[in-house]
Every structure is written in C-alpha cells, then in structure tokens.
Amino acid sequence: MDETELRKRLALLKTEHRDLDSAIEALRMAESHDQLQIARLKxxxxxxxxxxxxxxxxLLPDIIA
Structure with a gap:
C-alpha cells in the first residue's frame, strides 16, 4: 500500500474505533446489560x-538519532 491508501485506511479504522466507543457506552447505559456483546465489542x-x-x-517509522 502507498502512503495515501494507508492514511485512508487509518482514518477508517479510527472512525470505527470511535463508533465502537459509542456503541459500548450505549450498551452500558441500556437497562439490560448484554455483557457478552460488550465483551465482543471491546x-x-x-x-x-x-x-x-x-x-x-x-507511516511514522522510528528514527534512530
């Protein structure tokens, strides 16, 4: 993959990560806590x-100084 493709993939993964945060929080706030579903999302x-x-x-390799 070139740098542009990596950056697009990174953005998609970060968005999905944030969405999972929201989903986990919504499940925690729900009256019926589905612990198995929460564990899977985590x-x-x-x-x-x-x-x-x-x-x-x-994208940002370590540079030995």
Missing part, C-alpha cells in the same frame, strides 16, 4: 487499536 476495539498502531508505525 475485543474488536482492541484489535482495531492494534491495527491503527501498525499503520501509524508504518
């Missing part, structure tokens, strides 16, 4: 965080 959110970190590392 797991998905962690997966997204890892993918975001990988892309960010690819």
């Amino acid at each position: 797991k998905r959110k962690l997966l997204l965080r890892d993918r975001i970190a990988l892309i960010e590392d690819e």
Whole structure:
C-alpha cells in the first residue's frame, strides 16, 4: 500500500474505533446489560487499536538519532 491508501485506511479504522466507543457506552447505559456483546465489542476495539498502531508505525517509522 502507498502512503495515501494507508492514511485512508487509518482514518477508517479510527472512525470505527470511535463508533465502537459509542456503541459500548450505549450498551452500558441500556437497562439490560448484554455483557457478552460488550465483551465482543471491546475485543474488536482492541484489535482495531492494534491495527491503527501498525499503520501509524508504518507511516511514522522510528528514527534512530
């Protein structure tokens, strides 16, 4: 992937990550707490965080000074 594609993918992943935050919060506020669904969303959110970190590392490689 080139840099433009990586940046687009990164933006999509960050949006999905924020959306999962909202979904998790909505489930927590609901009267019937579906713990299994919340756990699944949290797991998905962690997966997204890892993918975001990988892309960010690819875009901004460590520079040894």
